[in-house]
Amino acid sequence: xxxxxxxxxxxxxxxxxxxxxxxRAIELKALQQQHQPHELLKNRVLGMVFEKSSTRTRVSFxxxxxxxxxxxxxxxxxxxxxxxGEPVADSARVLSRMVDVIMIRTFAHDIVETFxxxxxxxxxxxxxxxxxxxxxxxDIQTYVEQRGDLRGRTVxxxxxxxxxxxxxxxxAAQLDFRLHIACPTGYEPDATLLRQHQDRITLTTDPNEAxxxxxxxxxxxxxxxxxxxxxHSRQQAFTGFQVNAALMKLAQxxxxxxxxxxxHRGEEVTAEVIDGPQSIVxxxxxxxxxxxxxxxxxxxx
Ligand code: CP
Ligand code: NVA
Numbered sequence: 001x002x003x004x005x006x007x008x009x010x011x012x013x014x015x016x017x018x019x020x021x022x023x024r025a026i027e028l029k030a031l032q033q034q035h036q037p038h039e040l041l042k043n044r045v046l047g048m049v050f051e052k053s054s055t056r057t058r059v060s061f062x063x064x065x066x067x068x069x070x071x072x073x074x075x076x077x078x079x080x081x082x083x084x085g086e087p088v089a090d091s092a093r094v095l096s097r098m099v100d101v102i103m104i105r106t107f108a109h110d111i112v113e114t115f116x117x118x119x120x121x122x123x124x125x126x127x128x129x130x131x132x133x134x135x136x137x138x139d140i141q142t143y144v145e146q147r148g149d150l151r152g153r154t155v156x157x158x159x160x161x162x163x164x165x166x167x168x169x170x171x172a173a174q175l176d177f178r179l180h181i182a183c184p185t186g187y188e189p190d191a192t193l194l195r196q197h198q199d200r201i202t203l204t205t206d207p208n209e210a211x212x213x214x215x216x217x218x219x220x221x222x223x224x225x226x227x228x229x230x231x232h233s234r235q236q237a238f239t240g241f242q243v244n245a246a247l248m249k250l251a252q253x254x255x256x257x258x259x260x261x262x263x264h265r266g267e268e269v270t271a272e273v274i275d276g277p278q279s280i281v282x283x284x285x286x287x288x289x290x291x292x293x294x295x296x297x298x299x300x301x
Contacts, residue, residue, distance in 0.1 A: 004119065004120065004121050004122045004123075004299075005122050005298075005299050006116040006119075006122055006123045006124070006299075007122065007123070007124045007125060007133060007134075007295060007299060008109075008112050008113060008116060008123065008124075008125045008131070008133070009125065009131050009133050009167070009170055010131075010133045010136055010167060010170035010171055010174055011170055011173075011174070012133075013174070015174045015175065015176075017298070018140070018174050018175065019149075019175075021137065021291070021294045021295060021298060022137070022140055022141050022144055022291070022294075024294040024297065024298075025137070025141045025287065025290040025291040025293065025294040026141065026144070026145065026290070028290050028293045028294055028297075029287070029290040032067065032290070037069075038067060038068065038293075039067075039068060039069025040068050040069065040297050040301060041065065041068035041069055041070040041100075041296060041297065041300055041301065042068075042069035042070065043069070043070060043071075044065070044068070044069075044070035044071075044100040044101070044300055045065075045070060045071050045072070045073065045098070045099040045100050045101075046061060046065045046070065046071070046072040046073070046099065046100070046101050046102070046103060046296070047072075047073050047075060047095050047098075047099040047101075047102045047103070048061055048062070048072055048073065048074050048075060048102075048103045048104075048105075048126070049075045049076075049080075049082065049091075049095075049102065049103070049104040049105070049106070049115075050074065050075070050076050050104075050105050050126070051076075051077050051082075051104075051105060051106040051107060051111075052105050052106065052107070052127065052225045052226070053225065054105060054126070054127075055262070056261065056285055056288050057103075057105060057126045057127065057134065057288065058074065060288035060289040060292055061103055061126070061292055062074070063289055064289055064292050064293045064296060065296070067293065068293060068296060068297070070100070073099070075095075088111055088114045088115055088118075089114055089115075089117070089118040090118075091115070092114070092115040092116075092117075092118040092119040092123075093118050093119075093120075095119070096118075096119040096120040096121045097120065099121060100121055100300055101121050101122045101123075101124065101296060101299060101300050102115070102119060102121060102122070102123050102124065103123075103124040103125075103126045104123060104124070104125065104126055105125075105126035105127045105128075106127075106128055107128065107129055107226055108128065108129060108130075109125075109128040109129060109130035109131060111128070112125045112128055122299040122300065124295065124299070127163060128163060129163060129224070129226065130163055130166055130190065131163050131166055131167045131170070132163045132164050132167050132260065133167050133170070134288065134291070134292060134295070135164060135167065135260045135288070136164075136167045136168065136170070136171050137287075137288075137291035137292065137294075137295060138284055138285070138287035138288045138290075138291045138292075139171075139218070139258055139260070139284060139287075140171060140175065140291075141287045141290065141291050142258065142280055142283050142284045142287050143216060143256065143258075145283065145287075146256060146280060146283075147215070147254075147256070149175070150171075150175045150176075150177045151175060151176045151177060152176065152177065152178075153177045153178070153215040153216065154177065154178045154179075154180060154213055154214050154215050154216075155168065155171075155172065155177055155178070155179050155180070155214065155215065155216045155217075155218060156179075156180040156181075156182070156210045156211050156214035156216070156217045156218070156251065157179065157180070157181045157182070157183075157210075157218050157219070158182050158207050158210060158211070158217060158218070158219045158241055158243050158247070158268075159182075159183065159187075159219045159220060159222060159238060159241050159243075159268050160183065160187050160220060160221070160222055160224070160234075160238070161181065161183045161187050161188040161189030161190070162189075162220060162224050163224065164218075164220045164260055165181060165183075165189045165220070166189050166190050166193055168218065169189060169190075169193045169194070169197050169201065170193075172197065172200050172201070173196075173197050173200065176200075177200070178200055178201075178202070179197075179200060179201050179202070180201075180202045180204070180209075180210040180211075180214065181201060181202070181203050181204070181210065182204050182205065182206060182207040182209070182210035182211075182241065183203070183205065183241075184205060184237045184238060184241060185205055186237070187234075187237060187238075188203065207240065207241055207247055208247065208250055211247050211248070211250040211251050212250050212251070213251065213252060214250075214251040214252060214255050215251070215252050215254075215255055215256070216255060216256050216257075216258060217243055217247070217248065217251055217255060217256070217257050217258075218257075218258045218259065219241075219243045219259055219268045219269055220259060220260055220268065221262070221263070221264055221267070221268060222234045222235060222237075222238040222241075222264075222267060222268055235267065238267075238268070241268070242267065242268060242269065242270065243257065243268065243269045243270070243273050244269075244270040244272070244273060245270065245272050245273060245276075248273055248278060255278060256278055256279075256280050257269075257273055257274065257276075257278045257279040257280070257281070258279075258280060258281060258284050259274060259279075259281050259284075260284070261281060261284075261285055263281070
């Protein structure tokens with residue numbers, strides 16, 4: 001049996017595939033808006049393993065499978081044997097003999113890698129501590145809808161060098177844009193990624209410097225899932241790393257603002273910015289649905 005195609009990071013697609021997936025997502029969005037059926041995965045089943053909470057990822061994958069004519073099963077460690085210590089490899093072997101594609105949201109990135117290694121069907125990374133590639137598909141689609149290709153643009157990441165920031169580094173490499181990253185010392189993105197992609201990254205501890213000239217400003221929570229006990233120390237470390245109106249003024253006049261959500265207004269972003277005219281966070285959230293339909297179609301069909 002040939003090994004299945006997985007989507008564990010953005011690098012699992014070639015730049016050309018990534019661009020065509022985004023065009024397809026835009027087409028599928030139009031089909032849905034015109035109430036045109038698009039049952040491309042009839043009777044196919046997606047297994048969704050969630051070891052962390054989710055609103056957008058769960059709902060978008062579940063609705064995507066319904067629109068595609070298939071079905072999605074929600075699996076949580078609370079009520080599966082995974083939560084009682086059944087090995088990841090065994091769970092992957094068993095699930096992949098029954099379902100057509102598996103999405104997993106978990107902690108350590110090597111868990112999705114192990115899962116993929118032992119799966120007979122495609123595995124999708126629905127977020128790990130290291131990457132959140134599905135969110136990047138939606139972010140890219142949203143930017144393209146508003147402004148066209150990202151090639152040659154400048155994107156600014158403000159705040160924690162977390163899973164989202166790491167996936168933005170992959171996106172910059174794949175789509176050929178510049179990435180300014182402003183993080184407090186000690187909260188930088190993955191060191192290997194920084195080194196590999198240093199030619200297109202400007203890393204600084206000064207949010208103002210990073211924001212200058214940006215076409216898009218992106219941020220995320222200061223404490224990610226699994227870092228709840230660090231919330232207080234992180235609030236102190238990230239003081240000054242808030243995306244507010246003054247920071248947005250340093251960017252291009254027509255710059256946009258994105259946030260993968262959930263957001264904490266008054267911490268990493270002000271209400272004025274996230275609820276203001278430059279923010280496209282609701283389109284960004286909706287596009288999870290369309291971009292993941294295109295991804296499921298690519299991997300499963
Ligand atoms: N942005 C995102 O992945 O949201 P959820 O945690 O709600 O899935
Ligand atoms: N960085 C956040 C993203 C949530 C969608 C987290 O990992 O919790």
